[in-house]
Amino acid sequence: MTTDVMTTPAVLILLGPPGAGKGTQARMLEQDFGLVQLSTGDLLRAAVAQGTEAGRQAKAVMEAGALVSDEIVIAILRDRLAEPDCARGVILDGFPRTTVQAEALDALLAETGQKINAAISLEVEDAAMVERISGRFTCGSCGEGYHDSFKPPKVAGVCDKCGSTEMKRRADDNAETVASRLEAYHAQTAPLIAYYADKGVLKKIDAMGKIDGIAAEMSGIVRGVMD
């Protein structure tokens, strides 16, 4: 719908441990609400692939399942947020992950007069995350996500969406690294749940169920917080 009244672009934050489904849900919200998914993990993987200075510094840290420095991540996010497509509104997937990043985001949004519409915490049990993460893969051509048990392609090895046979798995999606990533989540990111509760923007969602059911609940939340 087009209107001549300017609205402030929406800012949604997805919180949750690795494997909670942030990326999957962000892509669905992106399509349904015309928002832009900003994944700092994707931005960092692109920097590693391009061999930029930030990518060179981030590579070993990511492979170990630890968090990349706030300085690098905040700089990458700031640059991406300044691109014109973000004026449609953004879904932050995997950022912020530390209190320093959350405060930097508040400062960035204050500069542009934006506010956080909601921080949605995807609540899951640690025990299920290893299976979820070690079974996942994506289409190397269109980025559609799949899972060996929960969401296999209709024809093995062929993307349902674009027909490509180029499937890829992330280097850090293995059992050893997952343990470090969960540890980093609990030590450094979980405190943000209280941070956003204090600001009155926290929404919690049970993310142990089926993808579609969770997506329906997410859509209801997002509809309720859009200006």
Ligand code: AMP
């Ligand atoms: P993700 O794709 O969100 O699972 O992120 C993959 C890896 O990228 C993480 O394990 C971290 O090493 C790094 N990373 C992604 N986002 C951040 C962030 N906001 N802060 C620090 N490190 C991050």
